[in-house]
Ligand SMILES: [Fe+2]
């Protein structure tokens with residue numbers, strides 16, 4: 144038996160049956176999985192178009208993932224569970240993560256974190272939307288994560304979450320929309336600096352970029368659904384704006400990652416449909 148295994152990371156699929164704009168690209172992604180099923184699909188959040196506001200979008204995401212021909216896990220994004228409280232001003236443009244939204248997310252998508260031991264690896268997925276929330280569930284997740292790290296023994300580690308822990312510098316300020324709250328980031332640094340950690344897989348930016356931090360490579364997974372123009376989304380991390388997903392091949396000494404453009408994925412531009420799919424932006 145080969146000691147390599149393949150994990151496909153997809154992110155920001157933003158599916159909905161209310162606004163089916165991004166379903167064609169989902170179907171192309173699902174067809175690629177059916178043609179060559181990986182060991183595991185990890186969706187690093189924003190699986191739904193707007194599940195925090197419309198729970199039926201969470202149900203849509205769960206149903207589409209359930210039809211994949213392999214195991215899958217979803218860790219929530221801000222569009223699924225709500226966002227950092229300091230980034231939500233009550234205008235309704237962004238929704239705050241709450242216990243009710245967490246419960247809806249978990250009910251539809253399943254557990255919001257995971258631990259998978261495969262070969263010599265421990266793959267960890269966390270609910271990044273808890274980070275900086277000050278909800279009791281944040282503390283409980285940190286305890287779980289620390290125990291998972293402490294119990295990993297000689298296994299190599301990979302971590303999946305929605306927002307990048309940072310864009311270019313672990314000391315950069317916040318909270319900002321694009322990355323993890325610095326208070327929570329500080330508590331993640333023990334794991335981020337762990338020499339066994341070889342991969343951090345995140346999403347949220349709808350860009351692909353790679354950064355090195357210690358022994359780990361931080362990879363921001365593109366979205367198969369859409370990209371945004373620099374008018375809508377300022378230049379952040381110097382990544383490439385192209386629809387696609389990531390394939391991680393884990394082997395005993397490390398992980399090799401490549402971006403998959405999917406070939407026939409439509410290069411959908413959010414700007415063209417944003418007022419339709421996110422009408423709250425106009426408020
Ligand atoms: Fe997204």
Ligand SMILES: [Fe+2]
Pocket residue numbers: 188189220221222305347348
């Ligand atoms: Fe996001």
